[in-house]
Amino acid sequence: MALAACLFLALESNNTSAKDSLSPIEQYFGQLNDASYDDIGLSYREKAGSIRRIYDESISADQHAEKLASISDHDLKLLYESAHLAAFYTHDQKYLADMQLDLAELVRRGLDSDNNYVDLYATLVSQRKFDDARLLGKQHPAQTFKPLPSYQDLTESTENGPSVLTLSEGQHGLEMNRTTVDLTSPTTQIVVISHPLCGPSSRAMHDIQSDPALSKAFISHARWITPQDGNANFDVLARWNNQNPAFPMSPAYRQDDWPMIDIWATPTFYFLQNGKVVKTVSGWSGQDSRHELEQGLRQIGLLPLKP
Structure with a gap:
């Protein structure tokens, strides 16, 4: 722009x-x-x-x-x-x-x-x-456009709701598949808007990884999503996912299919119960942000309430 x-x-x-x-x-x-x-x-x-x-x-x-x-x-x-x-x-x-x-x-x-x-x-x-x-x-072969992975839509034509682009290595290089996300599933109780090229997102992931309680909850229940954009950084995402297999990132297929997400700035953490957002944490400031994540995990029952 x-x-x-x-x-x-x-x-x-x-x-x-x-x-x-x-x-x-x-x-x-x-x-x-x-x-x-x-x-x-x-x-x-x-x-x-x-x-x-x-x-x-x-x-x-x-x-x-x-x-x-x-x-x-x-x-x-x-x-x-x-x-x-x-x-x-x-x-x-x-x-x-x-x-x-x-x-x-x-x-x-x-x-x-x-x-x-x-x-x-x-x-x-x-x-x-x-x-x-x-x-x-x-x-326009003279233009240096970033090459795109092969693509397949694995969703049903009648399916609505959130979906992502999952990346994997295939026989002929990087592959990209559109798959749906069930936000009512226990495995998706946290949605993190993030990006490999975002410094605060990287710091957040490393801080979460170094905290046993946070790491356990995020590995089992979080979905890391990148905003819908046209940068075609699919190779960057694939490299991140290879280096951080416990915290893989997937691009949102279409942001409008995520009506519960109203802030796509990175990083933003959404804590969900039955598909509804109950707490949002924006940005990353180290220890203060960790405490906010702990509060969110308690709200959705992934950490015990303080006595």
Whole structure:
């Protein structure tokens, strides 16, 4: 999203007149960009909803081929960035479709850039359109896209609810399977939002591992989940899982399928009873966080209550 911010900063620096001198698309993009940085007191769904509302009310009307043909080059680039921003925060396929529509017009004008394809590839991966991402890679071999593992959906078509991408080594390399998660099972009473590249997540895991009571509970009852994103760090996840087999991480297939999770910042610990969250612990600060985890384990019956 850094490119989007840079575009808007450049836009502001080149326009010294009043804000009303900006085109409507420039103003709407500014509103979207501001909303993307508004984290104060907002859950994941609230922030996504705010971005969706601004986009749908202000930008969607311009996302039609006949309108794009007559729009300025500058505004066309901002429309693409707006669709990318909306897709990034909402994971909604309709914004991916707008990205593809805008990119087609950028290509027609000879204005497409490497960053456009990098953003599109990441969006396809984040929305779990792995075949389309592979096709994009074949169409643009000069781009250094991260290769994707082979993929198979092992869920039933009628199944709803949380699911993850489990990673394993197969005969032909890394394999990725979509599997469901039963949050009412005794083996999933703790959900940890984490990531191998997150320093606090790594420190939390090592502190938990070094504490016999915490380690026993987390090994038997925790599910470590990474947020839905388009970074394609599946090799990093596989390496983490090989090095930490007691604490394997799996990417969430789709965040919206986890309605009980409203904070996807890492690390965040959710303690569940019968699939419902009874305690949440965010961040990691060493001993204080350990005490909070112990409290959560007592609430769900995995540690005895203090006398």
